[in-house]
Amino acid sequence: MKIFEQIDSLIAYLNEQNQNNSVGFVPTMGALHEGHLALVEKSIQENDLTVCSIFVNKIQFNLEEDFAKYPRTIEEDIQLLESIGCNCLFVPDQQTIYPEEYALKAYNLGNIERVLEGLYRPGHFQGVCNVVHRLIGIIQPHQLYLGLKDYQQCKVIEKMIHLTSYDKRVDLKFCETIRNENGLALSSRNKRLSMNGLNKATALIKILTQAKERILASENDIDLTLISQESTQNILENGFDSVDYFAFVNENFELIQTKSNNNQPLTILTAATIEGVRLIDNIKI
Numbered sequence: 001m002k003i004f005e006q007i008d009s010l011i012a013y014l015n016e017q018n019q020n021n022s023v024g025f026v027p028t029m030g031a032l033h034e035g036h037l038a039l040v041e042k043s044i045q046e047n048d049l050t051v052c053s054i055f056v057n058k059i060q061f062n063l064e065e066d067f068a069k070y071p072r073t074i075e076e077d078i079q080l081l082e083s084i085g086c087n088c089l090f091v092p093d094q095q096t097i098y099p100e101e102y103a104l105k106a107y108n109l110g111n112i113e114r115v116l117e118g119l120y121r122p123g124h125f126q127g128v129c130n131v132v133h134r135l136i137g138i139i140q141p142h143q144l145y146l147g148l149k150d151y152q153q154c155k156v157i158e159k160m161i162h163l164t165s166y167d168k169r170v171d172l173k174f175c176e177t178i179r180n181e182n183g184l185a186l187s188s189r190n191k192r193l194s195m196n197g198l199n200k201a202t203a204l205i206k207i208l209t210q211a212k213e214r215i216l217a218s219e220n221d222i223d224l225t226l227i228s229q230e231s232t233q234n235i236l237e238n239g240f241d242s243v244d245y246f247a248f249v250n251e252n253f254e255l256i257q258t259k260s261n262n263n264q265p266l267t268i269l270t271a272a273t274i275e276g277v278r279l280i281d282n283i284k285i
Helices: 007-017 034-046 064-069 074-084 124-139 148-163 188-192 195-201 203-217 224-237
Strands: 002-004 023-028 049-054 088-090 143-147 171-175 242-249 267-274 277-284
Touching: 002 007, 007 049, 007 088, 007 124, 023 034, 023 124, 034 049, 034 074, 034 143, 034 171, 049 074, 049 124, 088 124, 124 148, 143 148, 148 171, 148 267, 148 277, 188 277, 195 203, 195 267, 203 224, 203 267, 203 277, 224 242, 224 267
Parallel strands: 002 088, 023 049, 023 143, 049 088, 143 171
Antiparallel strands: 242 267, 267 277
């Protein structure tokens, strides 16, 4: 596996390799787990060349302490990527991605950046869009692989790709959430949980599934606000410290309060904190 820290050397390598070859790209912040590796493996299956990036993007963190606490396991990450046959790894530093002369962009994302994650993490999605836009511009991939655990982020990046006209040359590939044997969505943040916390955290997917089954079983219109309130209480009773939201969105990422039989499909999303670690998850109906 080729490893690059500088943009010029990466571009030179890609230009050498990219003779009618398809390039798949998996952007990450490192602390890799099976979820990331599944994205890389999918890219390897579908492309001639796969590039993974590891970059802890400071501008998408709301708190300096969260940026500082984010796990960094670069040596382990390199070994994992080499073990599955990744072709190329890009590991830039902050100055490489955001040199002094670089002007951050502002994206007209609309309401999607003001609700749920956007509400609780103001500016977060602008930071995400800036780094993904920057990386796409450097790597020029044909296909971009993202995990659906971060469903709202997937939809935000989809919008950014459209706003920047990258959708004319980059295919977005959304891949299913990878879970452990107990159903917990794999996340780099899980490394900060104790064994007891990991066990309690499995309540998220159980409660999401219960809400989904309740909705599917209803023959009449159903009050989603009530389900949200009861599910939130259930999460707290299962050992979580707080719940930011338990919400329902349609395919346009509009918040939905009432589900009727002829409504379009919904996705349920939640964010909750346990042992000081904020976890997110979702399930599609």
